[in-house]
Amino acid sequence: MRIIAxxxxxxxxxxxxxxxxxxxxxxxxxxxxxxxxxxISIGQDIKVMKDICLASVLLFGVLIAIFVxxxxxxxxxxxxxxxxxxxxxxxxxxxxLGKYLGLGWLxxxxxxxxxxxxxxxxxxxxxxxxxxxxxxALLIYWELLLITAFAILMSSMTSPILxxxxxxxxxxxxxxxxxxxxxxxxxxxVAGKRALELLxxxxxxxxxxxxxxxxxxxxxxxxxxxxxxMLYGTIYSVFLLAAASAAFERKDM
Amino acid sequence: xxxxxxxxLAAVAAFGSMAAIQxxxxxxxxxxxxxxxxxxxxxxxxxHFTAGMSGVIADxxxxxxxxxxxxxxxxxxxxxxxxxxxxxxxxxxxxxxDAHRYGGVxxxxxxxxxxxxxxxxxxxxxxxxxxxxxxxxxxxTYLLNRPNQPDSPEQAARYLAMAIKTGKxxxxxxxxAEALQRDYNLLEVERxxxxxxxxxxxxxxxxxxxxxxxxxxxxxxxxNMDEAAARYAAERGSPPKAIDDLAAAGLIAALPQDPLGxxxxxxxERHVRNTSVLDEQVERARSVLRGGIDAFRQNHGRWxxxxxxxxxxxxxxxxxxxxxxxxxxxxxxxxxxxE
Amino acid sequence: MQAxxxxxxxxxxxxxxxxxxxxxxLDKLDLSIGQNEVFGFLGRNGAxxxxxxxxxxxxxxxxxxxxxxFGEDCRLPRARRHIGYLPENPYFYEYLTSxxxxxxxxxxxxxxxPSRAKEWDRLAELFDLGGIRDQRVRTFSKGxxxxxxxAVALVGDPPLLILDEPMSGLDPLGRRLFRNVILKLRDDKKxxxxxxxxxxxxxxxxxxxxxxxxxxxxxxxxxxxxxxRQIQLVEVILEGVDKQMEETLLPRCSAVRRxxxxxxxxxxxxxxxxxxxxxxxxHGAALVEFNPVRESLxxxxxxxxxxxxx
Numbered sequence: 001m002r003i004i005a006x007x008x009x010x011x012x013x014x015x016x017x018x019x020x021x022x023x024x025x026x027x028x029x030x031x032x033x034x035x036x037x038x039x040i041s042i043g044q045d046i047k048v049m050k051d052i053c054l055a056s057v058l059l060f061g062v063l064i065a066i067f068v069x070x071x072x073x074x075x076x077x078x079x080x081x082x083x084x085x086x087x088x089x090x091x092x093x094x095x096x097l098g099k100y101l102g103l104g105w106l107x108x109x110x111x112x113x114x115x116x117x118x119x120x121x122x123x124x125x126x127x128x129x130x131x132x133x134x135x136x137a138l139l140i141y142w143e144l145l146l147i148t149a150f151a152i153l154m155s156s157m158t159s160p161i162l163x164x165x166x167x168x169x170x171x172x173x174x175x176x177x178x179x180x181x182x183x184x185x186x187x188x189x190v191a192g193k194r195a196l197e198l199l200x201x202x203x204x205x206x207x208x209x210x211x212x213x214x215x216x217x218x219x220x221x222x223x224x225x226x227x228x229x230m231l232y233g234t235i236y237s238v239f240l241l242a243a244a245s246a247a248f249e250r251k252d253m
Numbered sequence: 254x255x256x257x258x259x260x261x262l263a264a265v266a267a268f269g270s271m272a273a274i275q276x277x278x279x280x281x282x283x284x285x286x287x288x289x290x291x292x293x294x295x296x297x298x299x300x301h302f303t304a305g306m307s308g309v310i311a312d313x314x315x316x317x318x319x320x321x322x323x324x325x326x327x328x329x330x331x332x333x334x335x336x337x338x339x340x341x342x343x344x345x346x347x348x349x350x351d352a353h354r355y356g357g358v359x360x361x362x363x364x365x366x367x368x369x370x371x372x373x374x375x376x377x378x379x380x381x382x383x384x385x386x387x388x389x390x391x392x393x394t395y396l397l398n399r400p401n402q403p404d405s406p407e408q409a410a411r412y413l414a415m416a417i418k419t420g421k422x423x424x425x426x427x428x429x430a431e432a433l434q435r436d437y438n439l440l441e442v443e444r445x446x447x448x449x450x451x452x453x454x455x456x457x458x459x460x461x462x463x464x465x466x467x468x469x470x471x472x473x474x475x476x477n478m479d480e481a482a483a484r485y486a487a488e489r490g491s492p493p494k495a496i497d498d499l500a501a502a503g504l505i506a507a508l509p510q511d512p513l514g515x516x517x518x519x520x521x522e523r524h525v526r527n528t529s530v531l532d533e534q535v536e537r538a539r540s541v542l543r544g545g546i547d548a549f550r551q552n553h554g555r556w557x558x559x560x561x562x563x564x565x566x567x568x569x570x571x572x573x574x575x576x577x578x579x580x581x582x583x584x585x586x587x588x589x590x591x592e
Numbered sequence: 593m594q595a596x597x598x599x600x601x602x603x604x605x606x607x608x609x610x611x612x613x614x615x616x617x618l619d620k621l622d623l624s625i626g627q628n629e630v631f632g633f634l635g636r637n638g639a640x641x642x643x644x645x646x647x648x649x650x651x652x653x654x655x656x657x658x659x660x661x662f663g664e665d666c667r668l669p670r671a672r673r674h675i676g677y678l679p680e681n682p683y684f685y686e687y688l689t690s691x692x693x694x695x696x697x698x699x700x701x702x703x704x705x706p707s708r709a710k711e712w713d714r715l716a717e718l719f720d721l722g723g724i725r726d727q728r729v730r731t732f733s734k735g736x737x738x739x740x741x742x743a744v745a746l747v748g749d750p751p752l753l754i755l756d757e758p759m760s761g762l763d764p765l766g767r768r769l770f771r772n773v774i775l776k777l778r779d780d781k782k783x784x785x786x787x788x789x790x791x792x793x794x795x796x797x798x799x800x801x802x803x804x805x806x807x808x809x810x811x812x813x814x815x816x817x818x819x820x821r822q823i824q825l826v827e828v829i830l831e832g833v834d835k836q837m838e839e840t841l842l843p844r845c846s847a848v849r850r851x852x853x854x855x856x857x858x859x860x861x862x863x864x865x866x867x868x869x870x871x872x873x874x875h876g877a878a879l880v881e882f883n884p885v886r887e888s889l890x891x892x893x894x895x896x897x898x899x900x901x902x
Contacts, residue, residue, distance in 0.1 A: 001699065001702060002699070002700050002702070004699075005696060005699035005700055006700075009685065009688075009696060012687065012688075013685060013687060016687045037312070037313075037316070040316050040319070040320075041312070041315065041316055041319065042319060042351070042355065042453070042454075042455035042457060042458055043351070043453065043454050043455055044312070044315070044349075044351050047312070047349070047351070048312045051306075051308040051309045051311075051312050052309055052312075054308075055305075055306040055308065055309045058305055058306070059306070079683045080679065080681070080682075080683045081683045081684060081685060083646075083649075083651060083677070083679040083682075083683075084677060084678075084679060084682060084684075084697070084741070084744055084745075085697075085700065086649075086650070086651055087649040087650070087651065087672060087675055087677035087754075088672060088673075088697070088700045088701065089669040089670055089671075089672045089673040089701075090669065090672075090700055091669050143305075171304060172302065172304045173302075175301070175302070175303070175304045175305045176301030176302045176304075177301075178301060179298075179301040206304075206305060207305065209305075210305045212305060212306070212307075212308045213307065213308045213311075213346050213347070213348050213349075214348060216308050216346075216348075217346070217348035217349060217350065217381075219348050219381075250653065252651070252652045252653060253646065253651035253652060
């Protein structure tokens with residue numbers, strides 16, 4: 001009950017944040033403008049539009065998750081709105097969880113709206129939208145949830161700017177972790193390679209959630225794959241939230 | 254109201270002067286050489302650090318590739334970077350069937366690099382087993398680029414079978430496969446292929462197909478006139494000296510026109526030739542030579558001293574003949590350029 | 593059972609500069625607040641009042657010691673259900689209205705919708721919030737925020753109110769409102785613990801006070817007991833005193849003066865004052881005023897600061 005109250009409050013607060021609308025405006029422009037880039041290709045315009053639309057959902061989703069997420073907890077500490085709340089019989093982790101759910105809910109709404117709008121736009125322009133397109137959008141959302149977990153962890157520990165930089169770097173690097181597993185043969189010396197492989201499993205691997213190319217080229221993806229990817233994301237997110245709660249628990253207000 | 258007018262005037266003045274300055278700046282800057290524009294970091298890295306948007310980057314690269322192809326197709330026919338662009342695009346998006354397909358077509362038809370073409374298409378087939386277009390194009394490449402290879406028809410048939418097995422191949426592929434089984438007429442194969450491309454929505458592909466179809470017709474015309482010349486020689490006892498002789502003897506209905514602006518002539522070996530067709534063959538042969546020269550430079554660190562060195566060094570088996578009988582290749586060892 | 597009991601509650605902030613000895617922000621606080629008491633917690637800025645309050649509300653972790661709220665350790669969430677807390681300069685979510693704010697905190701207390709509606713009615717009346725019911729907090733003045741803050745602290749009707757500088761920034765009407773509310777809460781058997789450095793407020797409503805000097809509690813006790821020992825003078829104003837009576841009474845007094853009210857006699861003890869009145873009235877004078885001038889809390893406070901200085 002308390003968690004839901006905080007979640008609803010967070011949702012309302014984020015919805016009124018102007019940054020959200022600026023980002024949505026740019027996302028909408030990009031989606032609408034994707035047709036223009038498609039024109040230049042030799043008949044691949046639908047493929048290009050799907051690429052650009054899904055990439056927009058991902059990129060703008062990430063920006064929203066980072067901008068809103070890293071300020072979420074920090075702002076409350078800074079502005080001391082937290083004092084009255086924490087003096088209630090509320091456990092600290094309940095507050096973190098409430099914040100996370102509120103932002104997750106907002107992102108779900110944004111992702112769903114952008115995906116449906118993009119799909120309608122593509123269909124209106126003569127293309128077809130199949131299941132894999134929506135599977136890709138679902139996994140994009142799951143990726144956003146994981147990034148939000150990172151953002152909230154940073155928010156409970158450090159300033160918004162530093163937090164935003166860290167989470168954005170994690171986002172970029174997290175998409176490239178396969179490079180640690182795909183090392184060329186000259187790295188076959190055991191110790192170093194093992195360490196890098198370990199790193200591969202520890203760092204978040206966001207490319208697990210990347211079905212954008214399959215979606216744009218209408219390559220089907222099994223439901224089992226989607227399920228496993230979602231499980232991976234859930235476990236990692238839960239871990240991060242636990243860490244954020246622990247960090248927050250010990251924090252002096 | 255006055256404030257608005259003043260602001261509008263200020264805006265016009267500011268942007269007008271900036272546009273003029275921009276123009277000046279652009280002319281002051283030397284145009285960037287293409288090599289630098291095309292330089293891209295290690296493909297491996299690019300693939301991993303595009304943060305999940307490699308599909309979009311692939312699209313942008315593909316568009317770049319199309320622009321590059323179009324520009325050189327209408328210009329100097331130098332397609333040095335084509336392979337690199339296609340490789341990068343398909344690496345970033347292995348499911349991008351069209352990039353594999355048309356990349357392969359351009360490589361084979363414009364750069365005369367059938368090895369690169371087939372490699373690209375086979376790579377595409379690994380990730381896209383359901384794409385009929387890819388084995389189809391490999392089959393075409395065998396038939397059109399390697400007509401003299403003894404097992405070409407066999408290979409072509411094999412690949413066409415793969416295309417048909419996907420279950421998605423259109424009718425004419427089946428027709429072609431059957432024709433191959435019987436006995437194939439290379440010209441027919443080629444004509445079919447370009448006809449199908451002529452129906453494309455895109456201007457570049459249409460232009461390419463139109464041009465190729467014209468060349469096919471010109472070759473057919475040359476073939477017909479060759480037959481007429483043989484009849485002439487059989488009737489008169491000596492071969493004709495010029496095309497007009499054939500017309501005068503009533504063996505051909507009229508002097509054929511060349512829409513591309515070339516002309517027909519009889520060469521030293523008494524064959525009817527057409528300059529447009531020969532010019533195209535010159536371009537293709539030149540691409541092959543350029544490929545060999547570039548490869549030589551990669552391996553030996555310098556331009557070859559002469560074209561024969563390409564052969565003697567083991568880089569190429571046999572140099573392409575100059576299509577115009579009696580003419581030879583002009584090679585500039587200082588620049589590694591061949592005319 | 594005591595409402596609040598702290599035992600050697602200490603807070604030393606980490607990160608003191610290297611080379612300087614770590615001085616405690618709060619040093620071994622031993623407080624005891626009984627139920628239905630109004631306790632005033634005094635100290636200069638930086639003495640440690642807010643730190644103590646935050647420790648009791650579990651916003652800070654103590655370096656040493658503990659605090660019990662109605663017998664339960666303050667760090668347990670269930671102990672905090674007894675507390676209604678008003679921080680100094682309270683902040684709320686700017687985009688919510690007063691009604692929504694009360695509603696939100698009601699939900700945090702676990703109240704259902706009808707209870708929350710009732711709470712709003714009760715608190716709106718108590719703090720005159722009806723006029724700003726649907727106004728967003730963003731537009732509020734300082735006084736409005738204070739009122740809303742106090743109302744929020746009362747959501748759920750907690751038995752213990754902890755108020756950090758509740759009157760700060762209020763105009764006289766606001767202060768009177770708050771004073772009346774506190775007195776009403778006392779009548780309703782609530783316990784009120786508040787910190788302030790506005791001594792007149794404390795004097796008017798507190799039963800007991802504590803004075804914090806540089807993180808240490810120097811004094812704790814009933815107001816009247818603390819100050820009683822310090823009666824400085826008694827002022828007796830008599831009417832109808834003629835010159836002769838004045839001269840008779842003069843030896844017993846330390847000073848005399850005249851004003852429109854009458855003749856002011858100043859003696860040093862209550863007994864002397866009483867004696868003076870009896871004598872004067874025997875001689876036909878009338879008593880206008882009898883003012884024992886005790887040491888004011890302000891005098892006492894300043895004296896205690898000087899005493900506490902190392």
